[in-house]
Amino acid sequence: MTSWRDHVIWWHLYPLGFTGAPVRPAEPVGEITHRLGRIEAWLDHVVELGLNGIALGPIFASRTHGYDTEDHFRIDPRLGDDADFDRLVAAARRRGIRLQLDGVFNHLGRTHPAFRALEEQGPAAPTAGMFRVDWSGWRPGDPVEADVFEGHDALVALDHSSPAVADLVTDVMLHWLDRGVDSWRLDAAYAVPPSFWAGVLPRVRARHPEAWISGEVIRGDFADVVQASTMDSVTQYELWQGLWHGIADRNLFELAHAVKRHNDLLATFVPATFAGNHDVTRLASAIGADFVPHAMAVLFTVAGVPSVYAGDEYAWTGVKEHRHGGDDAVRPEFPPAPPAPGDLFHTHQTLIGVRRRHPWLVRAHTDVVHLENRRIVLRTATGTGAILTALNLDDTPAGLPAADARTVLAGSATLNGPDLRLPARGWAVLSSGDQPPRA
Template structure:
């Protein structure tokens, strides 16, 4: 494993940049409970559930991950929870619907044997209402040994009354932790180091935008002091992400602005919006390399968002602009699914997977091959991780991007129109992926075509 270079006389637990291995990693993002076909809203309490050894179903797809060219497994919640995984009741126990410690250790070992790193989803903004630490408050009130984990105004409270605690974004089952206390800080450090000791490579920090950056700035150096090679990417949906990274010491944040620019730009045939998002994306690189995606467990699948014929266009952008990319499992086959704002509205984008990868045909096979080719191109050019992108050509339905260093360049051309178009090739000399004819410095793309070229 590569390790991050530490500055001379650096304070333990600090570093001047992300771990060196991150430049080369690309993730396959899995929502485990859905993937293995577990019941997401069971009737039984966690303590009454029998262990179901289902994590091996993910292991059965690891060769597919490698065949795609990916080398990271980004796991959604795996800890014991009441329902969907984000209402944790025990951070130190694998959810019995998925398996046990042995199943988890086997999955991590199998991934590492294939050169695949593992990232865990850490839900540290809140816990489930059924978490024992919170249930203790209902009986013991402010005298509970876990009272410091939660911000509660106890004035006027009487035993038997509901505990007046904050929730996460109005979700009553999600009880907010108090990030000003030493107890919460110590809990999160203990959870992170426990699973890093078990072999994971880093953490996705769920709802990091809801947690004060100062909290992460206290927690992460303590974890890095023991695990300097760990990587931390926070889920940040809005706000000044560069400032959040600087203040929190997180290595990265999710790039929702780029995701929105890609799918709106393509779906609305408005390349200006996409170009604007890329220009904004470029501004972040002086501070960090964002975590980029065109699909995840919380959003409508890209094939549904932009149309199945344009999913490869979105992927071409993802694979040729800066960042640490992830592919949401199933997107490589063009699977569809629309997120809806209702109970169960995530189910369509979090389906059960078959025991073994399907053998696609037709358009699905073409999209799978596009994933393999674009990921391979990205792997051949790891400098894309922090390279800047220029917009070379722009109109409503056509876009040419040039991502480059002073020695190498990758050019991405998109045509969203129903007729062919001729575009500048930006000094590129060869079509690497996609369908395009290059002649005398001009690139002819077919209707709804795309291509990636190199100089």
């Protein structure tokens, strides 16, 4: 029996940037500005693309970028309030759109009441056990020497061996699932012991068994993390890197390697796949706007639960820089209404349509049929059919094996028996089972 989780395709956005909310410095705490409605204005755009899920970045009260949470139970006042959130949920529901929230549960902002209590009361604070603190030599009035997340002093790491932390995370997840969301992305899940999630997530699923929970895991043994944590999925950074570098460096051997490793994960879980997100240089800047269709063709024809980073369907650009404010370019403010759709928008529509018509792709293995530095043919298949994805990164046309392909579904290719021909810098998605349209 299939679940909505087998058919969801996400449109991922960073709400603070999307709505034009200031992140440095934040507006005064308590001053509510109703910006969430700007997301509502794009819901029909999501449906027109063929997507049925919105993966939201942080929306809870914080002082800056949203990952320094100070209240998990309150909508960030820079975005609005509970009523704004409820309207967004209802508007999404009317369109059949699922919602995912970003759960920042590895660390808190220093303004969170649980940490402020430590600064005021020291080790006697009732929340002292929630953090990893060196109290040796501490005196009232001294700074609290707590562990922080990856050197970011404003992000105080939680102690995940604390029952109080487990209770907090469970309560937060249940609160918003009860309010109508469908899914959680667990931020920095790689920094949290898998045993913590294994204790929390069964409690969440006892009340919301259909919730889909994916963790941000950047490296390591993805399958082992999923098994130990009981998460449904993790972010497939290996495939993203194979796509990015394979195309940008004209070295498709890297993509082929990533695809083979991707296959190995399917025995354990279905990965969360993406070609762009809010933490990396935008796809068009990374590989060039002309090659965005190539990357999306792979994304939508290999296994996984895919997401489109909002704006990639317009080939918007932005380079991530490793400095204060270095994420701003990849997290821009969006216009009040969607711009007129262009060719790339329609390419996304076509590829998402291919995915919709072949739902078995979510778990199907992909074989490498042909491989050169600048040319590749992938074949993703199951017992009910096969989809071929052919890429040519070269500036000259290419003749490639067509395997069992019979019909061109997307892109530009000419079929001639066992061969297919791609134009310079061309791509195509083909099927072995679809009949060509009747004249």
